[in-house]
Amino acid sequence: MTADRRDFLRLGAVGMAAAGLSGGGLVLSASEAAAQSAEGSRLRTVLDRGKVIVGTGSTNAPWHFEDEAGKLVGMDVTMGHILAKALFDDENAVEFVLQDPAQRIPNVNTGKVDIVVQFMTMSGQRAQLVNFSRPYYVEGVALISTPGTDNNDFSKLLAAGSGATVAILQNVGAEESVHEVLPEAKVMQLDTQANVLQAVDSKRADAAVVDLSTVKWLVARNPDRYYDSGKQWHTQLYGAALKQGDLDWLHFVNSAFTIAMFGHETALYDEAFKKFFGATPPARVPGFPTI
Amino acid sequence: MTEPLLAIRDLSKSFGTVQVLKSIDLSVNRGEVVSVIGPSGSGKTTLLRCVNFLESYDGGSITIDGVEVGYDEGRKPRGERALARMRAETGMVFQSFNLFPHLTAAGNVMLGLIKVRGKSKAEAHEIALHWLDRVGLSHRADALPAELSGGQQQRVGIARAVAMEPKILLLDEITSALDPELVGEVLEVVRGLAAEGMTMLMVTHEIAFARDASSRIVFMDAGTVAAEGPPAEFLATADDHPRLSAFLARFRASHF
Amino acid sequence: MLDAMLYALPFLMEGLWVTIEVSFLTVSISLAVGVVLGVALIYGPLPLRLLVRLFSDTIRGIPILVLIFFVYYGFPAIGIDLASFWAAVTALTLFKTAQVIEYVRGAVQSIPQGQTEAAMAIGLTFRERLTNVIFPQAMRRFLPPWINGVTDAVKGSALVSLLGVTDMMYSINQVIGRTYEALPLYILGAAIYFIINYSLSALSRRLERRFSFVQA
Missing domain, CATH: 3.40.190.10 (Periplasmic binding protein-like II)
Structure with a gap:
């Protein structure tokens, strides 16, 4: 965790303690507060682990492939980095598990990976088996x-x-x-x-x-x-797949994606968009939200 | 009176519901050659195979130098190592030779010497050559069994058994699978061993040989010892035993 | 064509190493365990024999692919959660072990009972009989199907790519995923698998010659 985050949490803790004292209620520490909201959720597991495990492939450019230097890159891979940044302020706090496309749904449903980002077309049938994140690309x-x-x-x-x-x-x-x-x-x-x-x-x-x-x-x-x-x-x-029944994790992923595509953390997304599709996303306009 | 080397007392054995050995009593003294003859199904081969516990037995006892072969004091079957040690004291020569095909003639003889008698490879080789020479095959020491005739293989089989210096040699119809012209060379070897005082229990169809080389002949029929005695006496009184004379008559008919 | 192959070669090397690793582990472990279980199947007490028989028949009745996925996804239910590499190796090893058990059984049971009896008659213990009399003869009947099995194991190791393990097959697909040139890569891949298996076959012929002696 960065210094900013720790400070922020400390501030939050102090703030809550003050509120608690003045309100005559219980005093909660910051981590307890987070735990309460995310108990049993994959979000808690990932935060405790310190890295997010993303299932993806490595055989399809420009989504997930190895470049000349042997590094795993691609649009799907970038979404993984975006998640890591949102979780830990470190885009490299991510581990990619390579999987065959046939394993996309099984691997996320059995918990082998936290999330699958593998050029997965959102369909009604699939949406009954997994929770899709908001779309991150229109193919x-x-x-x-x-x-x-x-x-x-x-x-x-x-x-x-x-x-x-x-x-x-x-x-x-x-x-x-x-x-x-x-x-x-x-x-x-x-x-x-x-x-x-x-x-x-x-x-x-x-x-x-x-x-x-x-x-x-x-x-x-x-x-x-x-x-x-x-x-x-x-x-x-194209959406990322998550295991059903975990609202906190799903909402977190959606928030992270939305912020990366429309909010203030668009650097990673735009860079990848340019590199892999040779195009620039449309300009983001303040005012009325169109997302 | 000295204890017999091999003492079989009241031996019984059944295969399922069929009793093949019925209260057999038989002794072999040191230096004796005992031949067992009889029709097929009489149990003679089974008897022989009980002596080195290739077959278990249900009742009675078999002792070698006073030690029970297959079971300990509590009538429990002997363990692996004890049994192996017992079997090293008896040598067996088989009807179908059973030479180890992946070893040379010398190798066949050496195996037991190295693994069981603890000889070094060089010592074992020397001993093997000595015995192969005794059976007239030192010039074929490096031949594989497949390269030898039946008679030669059987002679190697004898050398293999005798090289272990067993207390008693068990011979299971060792010439029955041989072509007639090869039988003689094998019987020659056996005769020589007998002359040197080797104790032997021999199941055979060679009545003439039994008559000439044995101290005693035993006639088995339907799981019992029907007649027994030194050769001359045995053959002379054959007519007293109807089944024996019938058996010998068949033999005479086919051989004379 | 040729430059596409030369370009791809270094990227395939790591995958090749994984293929060799997987094959080696599968073959060696299945050999060791299979021989022991094979001996147990022939000489062991009845309950043990039934257990080994059950194991062998069950495993051989399941396609390798199903076995791989079963180990990867199913084992966690009994508390064994394996990473994809080890799940694949485990599944392949189980499969090969069942086959080795059958090779051993067939080879040993083809040896006449007289051999065991002759070995007993000169006073050899069970282990000595197996080592000096039975196994040397069984080798001759064991080797041909086993060597066949080894080349099958190398070819079958390509299945691990379906769990995302970066073996040579997967490496080939990675390069194709980038360059979209399939043909030169499949040819190169086939050539490499062929070289491996041809060397194994040559080795096997030499081994078989060493153990051939005319059975009496």
């Missing part, structure tokens, strides 16, 4: 192509009609996803994200449907290799 879906492909722009793709081939990760709504914006295009469903991009690289497909953040990341990293077709659609909300 979309976009088209990516290469500079060398003839039909790499959205207008050209649309004009090509059934002559355009679009690759996408195989899943239930794949065909509909593509036909929403390119009704006549041929759809090539492939088993992994990497193979989808491979198809675009080798020009077997004119374009691919991938996450908007992935398009931004790849184009920013390899502008001579990838090309943003300029069309985005769909929106999905």
Whole structure:
């Protein structure tokens, strides 16, 4: 804990003692007061532990991946640092536990991790199993192509009609996803994200449907290799997952996220936003709260 | 009168509901060669296997030099180490040789010498060569059992048992699995050992050999000792025992 | 293609080390425990034999993947909360132990009873019989399926990546997650696994030769 925080707590304790004496009520120490409000809550556990344990992955840029130096970075990872700062005034008081996407819900529900931040789309089904934090990013879906492909722009793709081939990760709504914006295009469903991009690289497909953040990341990293077709659609909300039944922890996380995105602690968030998506969040305006 | 080396008294054993040994009395004195003959199912092999406790026995006693083989004073079965020590005093040669296939002829003979008699490898090797020479196989000391004929394997088996200097040698139909032309070389070795005073209890089908080499022949039938005596006397009075004469008649028929 | 592989190589080294660690722990512990339990299964008193039989049949009936998740998520219920690395190693080791028990049983029971009797007849104790007569012969029948099991263990160690353990498989996915170039990396990964297992197979052939002697 920093000196400021200790002083603040001491002040609070003194203040409460004074109030208690004058009110003729019980005198509580600061930590007892905190304990009373957070008894049995994960918030208490995390504070006592001195670091927060965040479940995330390490195999998906720009959300959670290892950079050239082997350091775990990404937007999800940054949210973890933001939590650490809000808890302990030290963004490094966080331990990341690597997990397969299949473990996102089990790991938080069995308490193996305090919170999961792993590009998790908020859905009604999932919300019945975990508590979602407020959304920290709105993901979309976009088209990516290469500079060398003839039909790499959205207008050209649309004009090509059934002559355009679009690759996408195989899943239930794949065909509909593509036909929403390119009704006549041929759809090539492939088993992994990497193979989808491979198809675009080798020009077997004119374009691919991938996450908007992935398009931004790849184009920013390899502008001579990838090309943003300029069309985005769909929106999905990314939220962090917490175990149900813990109001204090959930509200704390929400407060921490909201402060980092709209309040006075926006430095970490903005830096990551710029680094991973190549964009700046809209300006924060004092006055009426729009959050 | 001196105590017999091996004393079997009132021995009984059953496999489940079938009683295979019924109150057997049999003694072997030091230096004696006792042959046990009889039809299959008479219990003769079981009897032999009780002597070194490869089979347990239900009633009666088997003692070697006065010490009970399988059980202690309280009729509790002997523990692992005690049993192993007892078995080191009896040597056994098997019908199917049972040589250790991963060891050479010398290695087979040396194993017991090193582990049980505590000899060094060099000493054991010397002793092994001596006994292999006695059975006429010193030139094959480094051969693996798979490279030896049946007769040669059995002779190694004999050397392996005898090298341990047991008090008594148990021979379980040692020529029954051999081709006829190989039987002679094995019986030669046994004859030589007998001549040197080795105490032996031998279950055999070789009636002629039993007659020539034994001090006594025992005829077993259906779990009991039906007849017993020195060879000449035994064969002469065979007709007094109907089952024995029937048994010998079959033998004579097949051999003469 | 080649430069993608060369670029990735250093990042895979740490993962490779984890793969080797996991495989080594799994194989060595399962061998030690499996042999002891295998001997217990053959020579032990009835209650012990039943227990080992129950253990072996149960474990071998569960897919490794289910076992891994069971150990990681289920064990905490009985008070054993393991980190992902140790949960994965435990699960893999349990699985392999059950297999080793069966290899031992098959190998030892294939040795004729006469061998035990001959060993008894010269006065060897139980332990001496096992060490000098039974095991040397059992080796020949034990080694081929066991070596097979070892290469399976190395291949199966890739499953630990599903618990987020940074083995070689996971390391490969990490690099792909950054560069999006899957093909060169999968080829490189396959090549490395192949090299490991080929060396193991060569070693096994040498071992088998050492223990081969024509059975009489």
